[in-house]
Amino acid sequence: MDGPLGRRLPALCLRPGGRSTALLLARVGHAGDVSGVSIEASGAAGNGVIAGHGVLAKLAWALRSEPGDVRPHNEDYAGAFAPTTPDDSWDRGPLVVVADGLGGHAAGEVASRVAVEAAIADWTRGAAQAPRQALRSAVRTANVAVYDAALESGRHGMGTTMTALTLAGHSGLVANVGDSRAYLVRGDECSQLTSDHSKVGEMLRMRLITPEQATNHPARSMLTRSLGADAAVQVDIVETDVARDDVFILCSDGLWDAVARDELGKIVSSVLHERGQTAVDVTAALVDLAIKRDAPDNVSAAVVHVLSDRPIPAAAGRRSLFRRR
Template sequence: MGELSQWQEESPLRGNGLLRSSGSGSGLTWSLRSDRGLVREANEDYAFADVPTGGNANQGALFVVADGLGGHEAGEVASRVAVDTVVEAWRSLADKPLKVRLRSAFRLANQAVFDEALRCHNNGMATTLTAVAILGPVAMVAHIGDSRCYHIRGHKVEQLTNDHSQVGEMMRRGLISPSEAASHPARSVLTRCLGRELNTTPEIAQRELIKDDLLVICSDGLWDLVSPQEMVQAIRNEDASGGSQTGDVVEELMKLAIYRGAPDNVTVMIVRAEEQPNVRQSSTTRGHWFKR
């Protein structure tokens, strides 16, 4: 593992608490924060980063964000079970190509959440799941639900994930505009999520990274309040100050969401390519539901 610090709030409140983590390794720096926000009693989001270094660097880095559904303890359990299962599967399949590892990890995570729901007699248990695998210059995003991943290069930002929601589907069909989607009554109705069906397949996208590229992975608690342009501006502000620290940008975005009321849990993770990624010669380089 690279240098990192992790902290989780010991809180009397239910849920996954306040998560903070940061680190560096494999030519990447990253930071994450997950907060319950100002309205929810518990944090049902969960996030984790797995960044091997040294002799294990060719296994690739993995960054995961999940937004649990079902309310009460169901959401917090679903998000954590999904993330823990994906990370464990990712590590165990280190000799496989990236896409195979991600698809297999999602399949196992879906099964784990599905089984946990049956065990707890809670049919409402489910979660979104967005995972970014990085090996050399390749960033591969696997995704189910409406958490998001953005790719930022200079002043340009691109959303790499499609929202698997009723409103997202309507926008893609041209039935409503982005401004109409922002206040649509069905904006929280998911069409795909992890744990509700026995079989599910993630949507996968891929990008090549260059030095100073950034990836922002977040739950809807952030992107619903903070626009992609504001994310870019926060990064530019930090770069202008001479800091370029992912942790400072994460804190700025979190403060903005809190300032705007944070009615939902808020999770944001930022990953920066600190050097020009190199192609590594490795076998791994081959080749809708109501929320709450």
């Protein structure tokens, strides 16, 4: 593959297919039940439909990205790095990433894909660091990759949001740039972990407008920070404690714009506890509901369900999973 993908990510096995190129990092190790390994190329425009899921000893994860019914191209992208070696030999924690591309479909779909691939590549091959530093490094590497890709392709305005989660010990760390969000559902409560880097987000924090006014504000889509805009970027890192049965939700604005925060908690509780289903079902329920409500943008969600009280090792094997169907 020509361009920044081929140059920056030599470890990726690329399968030709234009916009529907499928990819998978070499599989390493054997421990753990990790599903969603097969790769299929989607015929949809842009990044198409992306889906993947896995179950480890201490957590289950699932992700899904859909173009939706309003926009013809999918400019979102999502990916996950999951360990396949015994947890006592992990050297890098699990990583889940969601990105929402900017700059029109020709640029946005490239930016989000480049960013997620670059972040996961840096996460898997970078020098051993504390989780917070490693997470910040991954997002900064993604920023440089998008910035370089924009320069090389001449696509002015190309950029992307990014929200990324890793778990280490009894802590969850979230990095974000832009307005893709991370939520924590604990019991019946759902809290937003990230702050939107947008004009409306700033006005809300300054109490210049109310949440009700923000819903239809003309500046609601204007970002104040994104990957690819400059060679350097400020990355926000939020840390929270982690307990058994916690659920993290990472999502693009297509989801949070259509599904309210209190609804997220109710859906998680209904799917996991009342129906006894899994993270895959939570992800499907969230994305399907947003699309049913005519989400104004592409819809992406990643769900991580903590299954154990035991601390999660701050490290992981050498595998990244992407699936397109």
